[in-house]
Amino acid sequence: MFVVLLHYTASDADIEARMVDHYDWLTRHYDAGDFIAAGNRQPRTGSVIITRAMSRGKLDAILASDPFAVDRLVRHEVIEFHALRTIPELANYADPLTAADERPRG
Numbered sequence: 001m002f003v004v005l006l007h008y009t010a011s012d013a014d015i016e017a018r019m020v021d022h023y024d025w026l027t028r029h030y031d032a033g034d035f036i037a038a039g040n041r042q043p044r045t046g047s048v049i050i051t052r053a054m055s056r057g058k059l060d061a062i063l064a065s066d067p068f069a070v071d072r073l074v075r076h077e078v079i080e081f082h083a084l085r086t087i088p089e090l091a092n093y094a095d096p097l098t099a100a101d102e103r104p105r106g
Contacts, residue, residue, distance in 0.1 A: 001036075001053050001093065003079040004063065006046040010073040021067035034062060036093060046074065052093050056080070 008015055026049075029035045037050040051059060059078065068074040082095040 001081055001083045001095070002049075002051045002059055003081065004049040004051065004059075005041075005077040005079070006049070006068065007075045007077060008044075008046045008073065009075055010071075014071075014073055015068070018067045018071055018073060025066055029062060036090075053083075053095055 026035065026038055033052060035049055035051055038047060040047050063069055063076045083093060084095060086094045
């Protein structure tokens, strides 16, 4: 899975001018099952997207098509993590455990 931090690099007016297109883009990727959650950061310096597990190449292609990215209004920071435990409602998004994940650390 990935957490994507969007850092606004443009004025509020420029962001607002492309917001409808950005929401349409988000909706397409929710409908495709790529995104799990998204929302504004507080303070509003950008936003956050949580994705399902996918290849980094696929994620990079998705992010490149974001209208905010096309117009160079944001910088995407990508954090990859393996969701080994989730609440039951998110079990389908968890990464499968491997023997290495189950070994004690420390």
